[in-house]
Amino acid sequence: MSEGKPYIRVAAGLIFDARGRLLLGQRPDGKVWPGWWEFPGGKIEAGESVEQALVRELDEELGIQATRVYPWVVYMHEYPKTVVELSFCQVTAWKGEPTGREDQALDWVDPAQIRLDESDHPIGPGGASLLPAAMAPLRWLRLPTHYRLSQIQRPDRLDGWLAHLRGELLRGLRLVQFREPAWTGSPAALHAAFQATVALCRQYGARCLINSVHPHAWWAEADGVQLRAGDARHVLQQDQRPPGWLGVSAHNLADLACAAELHADFVVLGHVLETPSHPGQTPLGWAGFKQLAAQAGRPVFALGGQSAATLDTARLHGAHGVAALRGPLFQTP
Known part of the structure; x- marks a missing residue:
């Protein structure tokens, strides 16, 4: 990892419904990487555990209260301007209905159907790409339990x-x-x-x-x-x-x-x-x-x-x- 870049800790939720579909959110205009699809979540605040941060972020972003959170993989990804430590969790139960509370589009997708573009970036709904850090977890999801x-x-x-x-x-x-x-x-x-x-x-x-x-x-x-x-x-x-x-x-x-x-x-x-x-x-x-x-x-x-x-x-x-x-x-x- 490059020295001198800001280091950010993020809790990211892979939210699955009863049909095994994965919830994606599309980053709205005005944010870094606008239009790209991502897993919901956000920064871990001081004093928070990963699970606490994810539950808070999902409430703020989607209006849901996660009730079943499985810690999964902690993964480092270097972006052009930042280094991000992503604590991925799988979320299988929640209260409420996911809603884009930050004007972000939402979509449920079958992870097995996500394909790659010519640069090996995963393609989300409507042909827009997923953030580069999504590549590894999408491959990991092909592993059975x-x-x-x-x-x-x-x-x-x-x-x-x-x-x-x-x-x-x-x-x-x-x-x-x-x-x-x-x-x-x-x-x-x-x-x-x-x-x-x-x-x-x-x-x-x-x-x-x-x-x-x-x-x-x-x-x-x-x-x-x-x-x-x-x-x-x-x-x-x-x-x-x-x-x-x-x-x-x-x-x-x-x-x-x-x-x-x-x-x-x-x-x-x-x-x-x-x-x-x-x-x-x-x-x-x-x-x-x-x-x-x-x-x-x-x-x-x-x-x-x-x-x-x-x-x-x-x-x-x-x-x-x-x-x-x-x-x-x-x-x-």
């Missing part, structure tokens, strides 16, 4: 894994990681299990990432790579970012810094709660998780003791979603 990690371990358990995976895919699972560090079969059987997992995911329009514990030659067959913390540092030294979606496993600030340098799409942070895979190791706990997640600069999945039952708690502590080896990711009907 549920992340399933495989735990097959033996060739004779492959059919059971695929049946379970199919059930979750039918229920909406769209992000899977093939991760088999304890595989007891042959390398050929492991590769076949990986290929079967990828094929099933693609059948349902889901992405399958491969963990970096597996051969580099396999990575191109997946939709991206989940780097272990140590592997992420090695990849950074080699200056060879893997193609596709990139996740980085993190446990501390150093790991988060490495993920940032790699421009990772997301981070998996843990372990949050006690889990059988980390016996005797002290978990981060929700307070520790929240503190680290706020410094990630990108979406964070909570890992360790996670399931559908912890998703809301995770989001209230800054998680984008939850990643799980064992826990059910969807509530039983």
